[in-house]
Amino acid sequence: MKKSDNELHDRRKVAxxxxxxxxxxxxKAQSESAPEREAKQAERLAIATAREERRAERERVxxxxxxxxxxxxxxxxxxLEAEARAEAEQREAADKQRISRVIEDEAARKAERDRRYAARKARQG
Known part of the structure; x- marks a missing residue:
């Protein structure tokens, strides 16, 4: 049994x-690759920073x-509002002008009627 114990012990020691x-x-590989890893990390950071700047520029634009x-x-x-206001003012001015013409025409008809009435009364009287 001693022999198998030695073999087990040897196998454990080898493992x-x-x-x-x-x-x-x-x-050793970690310490040797540390500068490369740091360089890659710096490069990734630069890329991320540039990407963020481009995104910010796109948002600003x-x-x-x-x-x-x-x-x-x-x-x-x-x-459009100014045009609508000008059109409304023009329409209002046209309405006022039409109203004043109607009033003038009515006054002229009334004056003509009164003149005829006065002429008729003068002929009768």
């Missing part, structure tokens, strides 16, 4: 040594375009 070697190689559209729409509405 532990292999594990230790793997861990050392991993740590979009906001400016939206403001310009709102301004143009406000100008268009103001112009």
């Amino acid at each position: 532990a040594d292999a594990k230790k070697a793997l861990l050392e190689n991993f740590r 979009k906001a400016e375009e939206q403001a310009e559209l709102l301004r143009l729409e406000a100008e268009r509405l103001a112009q």
Whole structure:
């Protein structure tokens, strides 16, 4: 039985040594690749920053375009309102002129009627 214990002990020692070697190689690889990893990290950060700047620029341009559209729409509405107001004033002026002509015509008819009445009374009297 002693022999199998030694074999087990040897196999465990070999496995532990292999594990230790793997861990050392991993740590060595980590320390050697640290500058590359930091460079890649810096590059990713630069890319992310540039992406964020482009997004902010797109949003700024979009906001400016939206403001310009709102301004143009406000100008268009103001112009339409001014045109409607001018048209209403013109219509009102035409109505007032028509009313004054009707009143003048009525006054002229009344004056003509009164003149005829006075002429008839003068002939009768």
